Amino acid sequence: MSRLKASLTPYLLLFPGTLWLAIFFVIPTVVMLSLSLQSGDVVNGYAFTFNWHSYVDGISTYHDQIIRSVVYGVISTVIQIVIGFPVAYWIAFKGGNRKSIYLFLLLLPFLVSFVLRTISWQFFLSDNGMLLGPLKSLGLVPQDFHILATSAAVIGGLAYNFLPFMILPMYVALERIDPRVLEAAQDLYASKLQTFLRVVLPLSLPGVFAGVLMTFVPATSDYVNASVLGGTSNTMIGNVIQNQFLVNQDYPTASALSFTLMALLLVGIFAYAKALGTEDVLEVAAR
C-alpha cells in the first residue's frame, strides 16, 4: 500500500503542472495547428483540408518580416546583455544591503503598462520632442534628422522593454557565486581580470542563458514596439500575424505564420544551447 502510494506521488505532484500545460499549451497548439491546415473564409466557415499552402504562401510572402524579427530580436538581446551584465554584476557584488531596493527600482517601470511605456518613448523621441528639439535648436543635429520610424527606435524599444528580464536572472546567477571561490582565485594569484574571465563569467553563464531565453523570444515575437516606434520598413512578423488574424480574418495563414515563428525560435534556442555547450537546457534554465 505505502509502496503504491510512493510510486504514485511523483505523478500526483506533476498533475497540476501537466494539467496547466495541457490546457494552456497543448490544446491551443492543436487548435492552431488545425487552423493552419484549414481553408475557407469567415462567412462560409473554415474546413479542414490539409491546406499546406498557408505555410508556403505565408513564408514566401512574409520572409522579409520573419528575418527582420529574428535580426531585431538578436540585436536587442545582445544590447541587453551588454547593458544588463554590468548592472547585474554591480548589484550582486557592490549592492550591499540595498540590493533589494535596487532590484525594486529595476522593476518599478513595470507598474506602468507596456503600451504606455512604449508610447512615452514616442513622445520623448518625437522629431521636435524633449530630446531632439533642444539639439536641433542648438544646431547639433540636422533639421530633418529623426529617430522615430527607424530600426534603431524599434530595437531600442525592444531592448528597453525587456531589459529587466535579462538583468534579473543574471543577478540571481552572480549573487549565488560563493565569495570563497573568489578568495580561492586570489590565493592562487589570479589577477582581477583572470578571476572575472575564468571564475565569475563561467559561473554566471546559466544566468545569461536564462536571460536570453526570457528576452529573445518575446522580443522576436513582439509587435507593439514596431507599430508604435517603427516606420514603413520596420514591420515585424508579430504585426503581420495580428493583421492576418484580426483584419484579414485569414486564420490559416496567421496560424501558419505563428507556427513557423515558434519553430524558428525553438531551433534558434537549441542551436544557442548547443553553442554554449549546455547539455541540459531545461535544467539550466530552471536553476
Added chain:
Amino acid sequence: MTQRRLGRRDAFRLAGLSAAGLALAACGVQGKGTAKPTSSAQAQSEVEKFWSGKTKNGHVDFANWPLYMDPKQPELKQFTQQTGITVNYKEVILEMPSWFAKIQPQLAAGQPIDYDLMVVTNGLHFEQLVQLGYLAPLDHSKLPNFAANVAEQYKNESFDPGNVYSIPWASGMTGIAYNPKYIDTPPTSIAELWNPKYKGKVGMMSDSQEIANFGMFAIGADPDKSTEADWEKAGAKLQEQRDGGIVRKYYDQAYMDPLAKGDIWLAMAWSGDVFQKNVSDGTDLKFVVPQEGGTIWTDNMTIPKTAANPVDAIMLMDFFYDVNVAAHLAEYINYVTPVPAAKDVIAADAAKASGDDKKLLEEVASSPLVFPSAEDSARLRSYVKFKTPQEQKKFESIFQAITTS
C-alpha cells in the same frame, strides 16, 4: 507473400494518429452564410418574425466608440426621463476587426453579447454581420423620428439599401489634414501626398480600404466602380509613394499627435478627429477634401439578433433622430449628423449662448466638417465592395503588401 501484421504498437500509433486527425479536424471555425431576403414580402415576414412577442424591458446596453457622446451623457439622461428606460452606455468599440473578433463566437453560438445596440462602421465587417445573419431586421414602424428627419441620402446607402439592418449614428469624411505651421500653401490636390517636397513628412492610414481609396483617387478611379486592374494601378501608385520615402508611417489610429507635434506635416485623416483635436488641445490643424475625391463612411446603429432588449434599443435609436437631440449630439461630437435640420437648432443655440460657447457653436453650425458643403459632398465616394471572398483576398494582398513590409 505475407503481409506484415499490425503489431500492438502499430495499432496504438494508428489509433493515436487518427485521434489526432479527428482532433485537428474538429477544431474548425463555424460560419454560416444566410441568404439575404430577396423580396420585400419576405423581408417583412423576417421583421414580423423577429419582433413578434418582444416587449419593452426598461433597460438598454449600448456599445459605442470612444468620444462619440458627451461624457456626462445628457442625451441618455433625457431619454431615461422621458421613457423610464435606463441605459448602460459603454465605449467598448475601438476598431471594427477586434470588435468583430470579440463578438463573433457568441453570435455564432446564438448567445447574447450583452449589448442590445452597437455602432458598426460600414464596410467589410458590416457586410459580414449581415451575411452571417447576426443583425436584427429593423421594424420601421417603430422609427417615426427617423422617417421624418433623416437626410435623403441615408435612406439608400449602398451598404444597406432601405435601412433593413441599420440607421446611421454619424458619418465622417476621410481627407487630408495638414499642419499650417509647416505648410504655407494649403494642399487641395491628392497629388500633394506624392509631392517629394514632403519627403518623410506624410502620414498614411494602414487600413487597406482607406489607403486603397486614396490610391484610386490619385489615379482618377472611382472606388465604388473599380476593377482589379484599377486596384493594381492604385497599388503601384501607392508603392511609388512608399519607395520614394515620402510616407513616414502607416498609422492605425494615432496620427493626430504626430501631426500636431510636427513629426508629420500632412496626413490622411478623419474629419471629426481634426475638429476635436483643435478644440481639446488648441491646435490649428486644417482639413480638406481633395479635389480628386475623398471618402465618406458611416457609423451605424444596429441591434444584434440575440439582444435581450431589442424594443428598448430601437426606441433609443429613434430617440437620436429627434432634431433637438441630434443637434446636441452634433454640437459635442462634431461629425456629420444624419439629421440636416439640426443645423438650425445649433444656429439658434449659438444665438442664445454667449462668450466661448457662442463662438464654438457658431463654428459647429458653419463647420464644413459637420455640415459638408454641396461641392465637398459631390466629391465623396464610398469604399470598394467585394462580390466574393476571393476578390477581397486579392484586394487585401495588393494593399497590405504596401503597408506591412
